[in-house]
Amino acid sequence: MVRLGQVMYLHPDAYDEYQKRHAALWPEMKKALKEYGATNYSIFLNEKTGQTFAYLEVPDEATYNKIADTEICKKWWQYMEPLMDTNPDNSPVTTDLKEVFHLD
Template sequence: MVRLGQVMYLHKDAFDEYQKRHAALWPEMKLALREYGASNYSIFLNKETGQTFAYLEVPSVETYNRIADTDVCKKWWKYMAPLMDTNPDNSPVTTDLKEVFHLE
């Protein structure tokens, strides 16, 4: 299993709405995440900076990355775009983190 960590950037007035939308994550988005290998997925928020830290585990990064080509993922990105920093395709601006320690 590959452990992934990413930082994303919320607009400071969007914290509550971001949490609300994730609490009601669409069933088809949940299904897509699972189909593309995501498990043990958590998102944490730093309210002082607006940064989120996302952690998830996937069996294959290449397989997981293909979720970006699905209609449901593109629809989710568009839905979430007003709340966060995004790229021109509505995907969230992310900073991938390198794992430097893991306690087994």
């Protein structure tokens, strides 16, 4: 299992809406995440900076990354775009984190 960590960046006025939208995650988005291998997925918010920390586990990172090519993922990105820093394709601006410690 591969453990992934990423930082994303919310707009200061979007914290509540971001949480609300994730609490009502579309069933088809949830299904896609699972189909592409995501498990143990959590997102944490630093309310002082607007940074989120996303953690998830996947069996294979290359397979998981293919979710970006799906229509449902692109639709989700478009839905979330007003709330956060995004790239020209509406994908969230992310900083991938390198794992430096794991307690078994």
